[in-house]
Amino acid sequence: xxxxxxxxxxxxxxxxxxxxxxxxxxxxxxxxxxxxxxxxxxxxxxxxxxxxxxxxxxxxxxxxxxxxxxxxxxxxxxxxxxxxxxxxxxxxxxxxxxxxxxxxxxxxxxxxxxxxxxxxxxxxxxxxxxxxxxxxxxxxxxxxxxxxxxxxxxxxxxxxxxxxxxxxxxxxxxxxxxxxxxxxxxxxxxxxxxxxxxxxxxxxxxxxxxxxxxxxxxxxxxxxxxxxxxxxxxxxxxxxxxxxxxxxxxxxxxxxxxxxxxxxxxx
Amino acid sequence: xxxxxxxxxxxxxxxxxxxxxxxxxxxxxxxxxxxxxxxxxxxxxxxxxxxxxxxxxxxxxxxxxxxxxxxxxxxxxxxxxxxxxxxxxxxxxxxxxxxxxxxxxxxxxxxxxxxxxxxxxxxxxxxxxxxxxxxxxxxxxxxxxxxxxxxxxxxxxxxxxxxxxxxxxxxxxxxxxxxxxxxxxxx
Numbered sequence: 217x218x219x220x221x222x223x224x225x226x227x228x229x230x231x232x233x234x235x236x237x238x239x240x241x242x243x244x245x246x247x248x249x250x251x252x253x254x255x256x257x258x259x260x261x262x263x264x265x266x267x268x269x270x271x272x273x274x275x276x277x278x279x280x281x282x283x284x285x286x287x288x289x290x291x292x293x294x295x296x297x298x299x300x301x302x303x304x305x306x307x308x309x310x311x312x313x314x315x316x317x318x319x320x321x322x323x324x325x326x327x328x329x330x331x332x333x334x335x336x337x338x339x340x341x342x343x344x345x346x347x348x349x350x351x352x353x354x355x356x357x358x359x360x361x362x363x364x365x366x367x368x369x370x371x372x373x374x375x376x377x378x379x380x381x382x383x384x385x386x387x388x389x390x391x392x393x394x395x396x397x398x399x400x401x402x403x404x405x406x407x408x409x410x411x412x413x414x415x416x417x418x419x420x421x422x423x424x425x426x427x428x429x430x431x432x433x434x435x436x437x438x439x440x441x442x443x444x445x446x447x448x449x450x451x452x453x454x455x456x457x458x459x460x461x462x463x464x465x466x467x468x469x470x471x472x473x474x475x476x477x478x479x480x481x482x483x
Numbered sequence: 484x485x486x487x488x489x490x491x492x493x494x495x496x497x498x499x500x501x502x503x504x505x506x507x508x509x510x511x512x513x514x515x516x517x518x519x520x521x522x523x524x525x526x527x528x529x530x531x532x533x534x535x536x537x538x539x540x541x542x543x544x545x546x547x548x549x550x551x552x553x554x555x556x557x558x559x560x561x562x563x564x565x566x567x568x569x570x571x572x573x574x575x576x577x578x579x580x581x582x583x584x585x586x587x588x589x590x591x592x593x594x595x596x597x598x599x600x601x602x603x604x605x606x607x608x609x610x611x612x613x614x615x616x617x618x619x620x621x622x623x624x625x626x627x628x629x630x631x632x633x634x635x636x637x638x639x640x641x642x643x644x645x646x647x648x649x650x651x652x653x654x655x656x657x658x659x660x661x662x663x664x665x666x667x668x669x670x
Contacts, residue, residue, distance in 0.1 A: 219648045230625070257655065264604040265623035270563065270570040271600060273593045275669040284592035287540050296539055299497045300532045307506040308528065374575055381584055389576050 217254055225258045347482065348450040351475060354380075354411070358404050368398060375408065384412040403429055403436030407443060414447050422447055438464075442472040445479075454483055487553040494539040505535070509554050513561045520565065530568070533591060534560040541595050563598055600667040607657040615650035622647045 227233050228241045245252045263271035275281060287293060316331060360376040361369055371390050378387035391409045398405050406429035413422035426447065429440030441460050448457035461483070464476035493501020513534075514527040522530075534557060541547060549556045585593070608616055614635075621631050628640045637643045658664050 219645065222648055222651070223644070257659075260600065261604070261651070261655070262623055264601050265608065265619065267624055268566065268569070270566040271597060272567070272570065273597050273600070273669065275593070275596065276589060278596070278666065278669065280666060281589070281592045281596060283544065284540060284595050285588050287544060288536070288588040288591055292543075293536065293540060296494070296497055297532070297536060299499055299502065300535055303499050303502045303506060304528055304532060307503060307510065371576075377584060378575065383584075386572055386575055389572055393576055 221254070222258075225255055226262075228255070229259055229262055344449050344452050344454070347479065348446055351449075351479060352411070352446055357407065357411075358401075360401055360404050360408055368400070372398070372401075372405075379408055379412065382415070384415045388412040388416070403432070403434040403439065406432075406434075407436075407439060410440070410443055410447075414443070414450065419447065419451055436471075439471045441470075442476065445476070449479075449483075458483055487549060490553045491538075491542055494535060495543065502535070505553075505557070506531075509557050509561075512558055516558075516562060517565055521569065522565065526565070526568070530561050530564045533594075534564055537564070537591060537595055537598065540591075541598075560598065563601060564594065567594060567597070596667060599663075603661065603663055603667065604658060607654055607661070610657055611650060611653050615646075615653060618643075618646055619650050619654060622651075 224233075224237075224241065228238065233241065241255075245255055260271050263269040360379075361372045375387045375390040378384075378390070388409065391405060391412065406425055410422045410425035410429070413419075413425060423444065426440040426444040430437055430444065441464055445457045445460035445464070448454070448460065458480060461476040461480045464470050464473055465480060467473060470476075489501065490505055492498070493505065510527070510531055513531050514524070517527040517530060518524070538557065538560060551559075608619065611619075618631060618635060621634065626634075628643050631637070631643045631647075632640055635643065635646075637646065
């Protein structure tokens with residue numbers, strides 16, 4: 217490879233080429249297998265030796281990958297996973313205990329209050345947790361995307377897939393990153409964002425998101441009230457939840473009015 | 484039994500007591516690294532478990548040599564798994580193509596391959612001269628030619644470019660000549 221070709225490939229990989237040059241490189245990659253191989257190798261060098269990158273592989277069809285996949289699915293590995301999970305829980309509990317003891321010895325009343333608060337948040341009563349789980353019913357949610365193939369739509373499709381796979385953290389990254397610029401289905405985006413935050417126990421953020429939706433002029437704004445009520449149930453803030461549920465149940469045409477009345481009776 | 488073998492045996496035999504020892508020694512360092520690099524407690528716990536599964540499965544399939552201490556090896560495996568997670572999230576946010584969600588086992592199987600490739604590339608990087616290694620580390624970590632010239636006291640950017648080109652050539656030759664690279668070629 218000549219030094220000129222090397223510089224061209226490096227600039228391509230570091231994304232510093234003009235649009236025209238980039239298109240030329242892409243065309244050459246498509247038709248010239250030897251050039252394509254060089255680019256791939258340079259990409260591997262760059263991604264393996266740059267400390268903040270990683271060289272991803274998608275060689276699913278390699279027999280070696282299949283063998284590993286089978287081993288990972290085997291009962292031996294599943295047993296190991298279960299042992300690891302148990303050891304992890306035990307280790308983290310021990311660490312928590314150690315930390316709590318340290319706090320106790322420090323004797324600071326404010327810290328004790330914080331322990332109380334976090335214990336309260338962590339171990340909220342199972343009945344309210346059950347209610348939350350029964351009523352959150354994510355399959356009822358409208359889709360984030362309805363039509364179109366622009367870049368924003370593709371990002372939303374990704375967000376929806378991640379949300380459905382319960383990868384809330386990753387879904388949230390897309391949604392919060394683009395929240396201000398997203399115009400289509402804005403109310404639904406707020407709902408997905410708030411629910412992801414709620415599932416990740418980012419309660420303050422979730423409350424803010426639902427408030428934004430409730431206070432917006434969007435047609436779906438009332439949906440925010442229902443999910444805010446569920447947030448309060450998850451947080452064991454029953455009286456606040458009841459206020460919102462009462463508000464929803466007053467008008468039979470409001471979103472989830474029937475469920476709100478049911479929940480009010482149960483609470 | 485050396486400590487290294489002891490740790491691996493604990494993993495191969497599902498020995499909770501031995502695994503707890505690994506947790507006590509290595510987890511705090513991994514947790515600190517992940518919290519300092521955009522992660523949370525849960526991420527640290529997930530990554531640590533994944534790394535232990537990865538090492539065990541790989542060792543079970545083909546006993547491989549760990550040239551450092553077990554602790555250092557495990558820490559590096561966790562660091563790399565976290566680099567991969569960050570790279571994936573970056574792709575999700577910036578890539579406008581629709582992503583395909585890969586099943587967990589397949590993803591970890593591919594990670595083993597990626598980890599093997601990473602180890603091979605780094606092993607070869609240690610075979611070239613110290614000077615070449617230094618200049619390539621700067622180059623691959625996006626240090627500008629201007630700064631490379633200053634740090635290495637070269638007379639011009641052209642000299643620096645030629646040096647990078649030559650060093651990269653040597654490294655590439657070492658990698659490509661190793662038969663272990665063949666199955667790792669595919670991106």
